[in-house]
Amino acid sequence: MKNRKSVVVAMSGGVDSSVAAARLVDEGYKVTGVHLALSKEKTVSGTKGCCTLDDARDARRVADRLGIPFYVWDLSERFQEDVMQNFLDEYAAGRTPNPCMRCNEKIKFQAVLERSLELGFDAVATGHWAKIVDSPNGPLLYRSEDEAKDQSYVLSVLNQEQLSKTLLPLAGSTKPELRKEAEARGLVTAFKPDSHDICFIPDGDTAKFLHKHLGNKKGNIVDVETNEVLGEHDGIFEFTVGQRKGLGLTVPRKDGAARYVVSTDVKTNTVMVGLPAFLRVDVVGGTNLIWCGPVKESPFDCGAQVRAHSDRIQATAFHKDGNLTVEFKEPLQALAPGQTIALYEQDRVICSATVVSTNRA
Amino acid sequence: MAYLDHAATTPMLPEAVAAMTAEMVKVGNPSSLHGSGRKARRVVEEARETIAAALSAKPMDVVFTSGGTEANNLAIKGLYWARKKADANRTRVLISAIEHHAVLDPVMWLGEHEKAQIEILPVGRDGILQVETLRQAIESDPESVALVSVMWANNEVGTIQPIEELAEIAAEFDIPFHSDAVQAMAYLPIDLSKVKVTALTITAHKVGGPQGVGALVIKSDEKLEQVSHGGGQERDVRSGTLDAPAIAGFASAISILVSQRERRANRIKNLRDELIKRLKEVVPDCVINGDLEKRLPGNVHASFPGCEGDALLMLLDAQGVECSTGSACSAGIPQPSHVLLAMGRDEKIAKSSLRFSLGHTSTSEDIDELIVALPQIIDRAKRASARAKISK
Numbered sequence: 001m002k003n004r005k006s007v008v009v010a011m012s013g014g015v016d017s018s019v020a021a022a023r024l025v026d027e028g029y030k031v032t033g034v035h036l037a038l039s040k041e042k043t044v045s046g047t048k049g050c051c052t053l054d055d056a057r058d059a060r061r062v063a064d065r066l067g068i069p070f071y072v073w074d075l076s077e078r079f080q081e082d083v084m085q086n087f088l089d090e091y092a093a094g095r096t097p098n099p100c101m102r103c104n105e106k107i108k109f110q111a112v113l114e115r116s117l118e119l120g121f122d123a124v125a126t127g128h129w130a131k132i133v134d135s136p137n138g139p140l141l142y143r144s145e146d147e148a149k150d151q152s153y154v155l156s157v158l159n160q161e162q163l164s165k166t167l168l169p170l171a172g173s174t175k176p177e178l179r180k181e182a183e184a185r186g187l188v189t190a191f192k193p194d195s196h197d198i199c200f201i202p203d204g205d206t207a208k209f210l211h212k213h214l215g216n217k218k219g220n221i222v223d224v225e226t227n228e229v230l231g232e233h234d235g236i237f238e239f240t241v242g243q244r245k246g247l248g249l250t251v252p253r254k255d256g257a258a259r260y261v262v263s264t265d266v267k268t269n270t271v272m273v274g275l276p277a278f279l280r281v282d283v284v285g286g287t288n289l290i291w292c293g294p295v296k297e298s299p300f301d302c303g304a305q306v307r308a309h310s311d312r313i314q315a316t317a318f319h320k321d322g323n324l325t326v327e328f329k330e331p332l333q334a335l336a337p338g339q340t341i342a343l344y345e346q347d348r349v350i351c352s353a354t355v356v357s358t359n360r361a
Numbered sequence: 362m363a364y365l366d367h368a369a370t371t372p373m374l375p376e377a378v379a380a381m382t383a384e385m386v387k388v389g390n391p392s393s394l395h396g397s398g399r400k401a402r403r404v405v406e407e408a409r410e411t412i413a414a415a416l417s418a419k420p421m422d423v424v425f426t427s428g429g430t431e432a433n434n435l436a437i438k439g440l441y442w443a444r445k446k447a448d449a450n451r452t453r454v455l456i457s458a459i460e461h462h463a464v465l466d467p468v469m470w471l472g473e474h475e476k477a478q479i480e481i482l483p484v485g486r487d488g489i490l491q492v493e494t495l496r497q498a499i500e501s502d503p504e505s506v507a508l509v510s511v512m513w514a515n516n517e518v519g520t521i522q523p524i525e526e527l528a529e530i531a532a533e534f535d536i537p538f539h540s541d542a543v544q545a546m547a548y549l550p551i552d553l554s555k556v557k558v559t560a561l562t563i564t565a566h567k568v569g570g571p572q573g574v575g576a577l578v579i580k581s582d583e584k585l586e587q588v589s590h591g592g593g594q595e596r597d598v599r600s601g602t603l604d605a606p607a608i609a610g611f612a613s614a615i616s617i618l619v620s621q622r623e624r625r626a627n628r629i630k631n632l633r634d635e636l637i638k639r640l641k642e643v644v645p646d647c648v649i650n651g652d653l654e655k656r657l658p659g660n661v662h663a664s665f666p667g668c669e670g671d672a673l674l675m676l677l678d679a680q681g682v683e684c685s686t687g688s689a690c691s692a693g694i695p696q697p698s699h700v701l702l703a704m705g706r707d708e709k710i711a712k713s714s715l716r717f718s719l720g721h722t723s724t725s726e727d728i729d730e731l732i733v734a735l736p737q738i739i740d741r742a743k744r745a746s747a748r749a750k751i752s753k
Contacts, residue, residue, distance in 0.1 A: 006679075032675075032679070069675070069678060069679065071671070071675050073671075074671075074695060111749065114745075114748050114749070115672075115745045115748070115749060118741060118744040118745035118748050119672055119675070119676060119741050119742065119745050120676065120737075120741050
């Protein structure tokens with residue numbers, strides 16, 4: 001019994017991490033449940049975000065039921081600095097960040113993982129939907145069986161060192177199976193709805209949140225072709241490349257065609273709009289290149305994914321000195337700097353990078 | 362397993378379990394007028410007499426409550442309202458800076474909702490309130506003080522306050538003096554015929570009785586506003602059906618305690634001194650907080666520089682050694698202890714602390730388990746804290 005591997009399970013209070021913990025207990029791991037307190041504010045019950053008091057209680061009840069120790073770790077300061085502040089900074093700089101990926105990168109698989117390892121645990125487990133497979137070349141990251149739930153994209157910020165200390169017990173299941181299992185195990189979280197929103201914006205109103213923290217900054221909405229000023233906006237952070245709705249434009253194009261946000265310019269505080277043709281992306285430049293498996297020789301063919309559940313587009317990737325260039329074989333519509341591009345080889349995640357530039361061929 | 366958290370709650374004495382379970386199988390509301398009610402009433406009243414005798418108080422002075430927190434709320438709100446009703450100028454409430462939240466929070470509530478003026482009296486680095494501090498605070502305007510509340514002994518660092526002298530000063534100015542003696546009761550002789558304490562809080566589960574029952578001991582002629590309204594039990598200040606079985610267990614624990622207090626306190630103090638000595642041997646840089654002499658016999662409160670108390674607690678728990686960080690948490694997030702901060706420690710030191718508290722079932726083997734587990738745990742906790750700083 002002494003040699004059982006000890007693992008920290010990050011328990012959000014949702015059904016996924018509940019079952020993840022239960023499965024590890026069954027497999028004989030010495031499991032400790034940890035709920036991450038990411039906000040200093042006591043969030044009231046009834047909000048949809050995670051990390052409410054209700055969620056902490058649910059996580060604790062599941063841990064009690066499984067007979068495992070349970071603690072709350074206060075990572076609110078780190079979260080504030082590394083995720084929330086970064087989220088605001090990125091938007092202020094005209095980029096489109098993904099805070100959940102940032103949280104995986106900096107909180108769950110860095111702060112929590114490091115703390116766990118130093119405290120003598122062997123690994124960290126989460127209820128993410130993806131698969132880690134050991135190979136002679138080290139651990140490899142794959143999509144989950146349930147394509148609809150697949151979270152390999154948001155885990156593509158993990159390197160092999162992190163993957164080697166990570167357990168993802170949900171690989172190989174589908175969500176309906178998981179709920180059934182949770183119910184059979186008598187876990188209070190079995191029928192909790194999935195969370196979709198950004199946890200620190202529980203009402204889902206990102207624009208309101210950004211206005212609250214970044215203020216109002218009036219600027220112009222400009223036609224990318226004619227440079228004609230078409231309208232005003234209250235802050236470029238309200239706009240994402242590819243956005244069509246909510247532009248508030250009163251002057252229609254003569255041909256009646258819809259206009260989209262084509263780009264934003266922080267320096268001039270301008271939102272450029274135009275036809276879909278201007279959204280076309282053929283080449284992407286990326287930085288912060290992270291290898292989720294062995295480093296591949298440049299160039300290589302791959303499937304590129306730019307959102308959590310978007311299609312993969314065939315591409316050729318080049319890399320040098322930690323920078324990535326991806327040439328799509330067919331053009332992509334709408335991609336904003338700050339987004340993450342993840343590259344796949346079949347169902348395996350090769351690497352990821354943060355988009356810094358997009359170009360048409 | 363080593364249970365080193367007796368200040369949180371201590372195992373029930375077998376005699377108390379027997380006394381309690383004997384009553385649990387019977388029926389009878391102590392307020393009922395028939396035979397079953399009378400039998401339950403007799404149990405309650407005999408318990409009242411036992412508890413009063415242990416404190417040299419009158420049976421009528423004992424008001425049963427659900428525990429220490431309720432007794433503190435009753436004393437603080439009840440005395441404040443009664444005093445203010447008699448004299449509208451009396452709005453100042455004086456408390457020490459190291460009170461338990463069960464005193465601190467009702468007092469702060471009075472400040473927020475009843476316009477009470479709260480004065481928090483500072484303590485020294487030793488965790489003790491100086492008599493002069495209270496005197497000065499009162500003398501600045503004695504006519505405006507409604508109430509003074511100072512705990513008999515602190516729950517975190519175990520320091521014993523000079524209650525006799527503090528109560529004397531309050532009495533000099535005819536100001537009611539409340540003391541939370543929840544931690545003190547098990548180890549310190551308390552003689553209410555000599556000490557001028559107006560109201561005293563005690564609870565059963567810190568002395569070998571059951572959880573969920575306590576008492577406020579307050580002279581029957583002292584004016585106290587009703588806090589929980591209802592059937593008029595307990596002198597009409599604390600309504601609610603009395604828990605006769607728990608009260609029987611409470612009295613049983615108290616009577617055994619009184620007969621064994623000195624012997625037990627000496628044994629536990631020797632164990633405590635052994636723990637401190639061995640702790641310093643294996644963790645030379647640990648710091649014991651609070652006065653070493655004026656201290657409850659079972660209390661060890663230590664800071665471990667470079668470690669987080671929560672990490673230590675978790676790792677000790679995994680080894681079967683159970684202790685406490687001593688401080689409260691908010692939504693599960695540990696807060697730095699206001700007691701340690703009041704003693705002039707910074708937030709980091711406050712968060713690096715653990716409380717080990719010994720009790721009637723503690724043995725040398727418990728200490729062995731702690732001392733064996735500790736060095737590696739300290740090492741890991743230090744590495745985790747250091748790592749968090751670097752990667753930040």
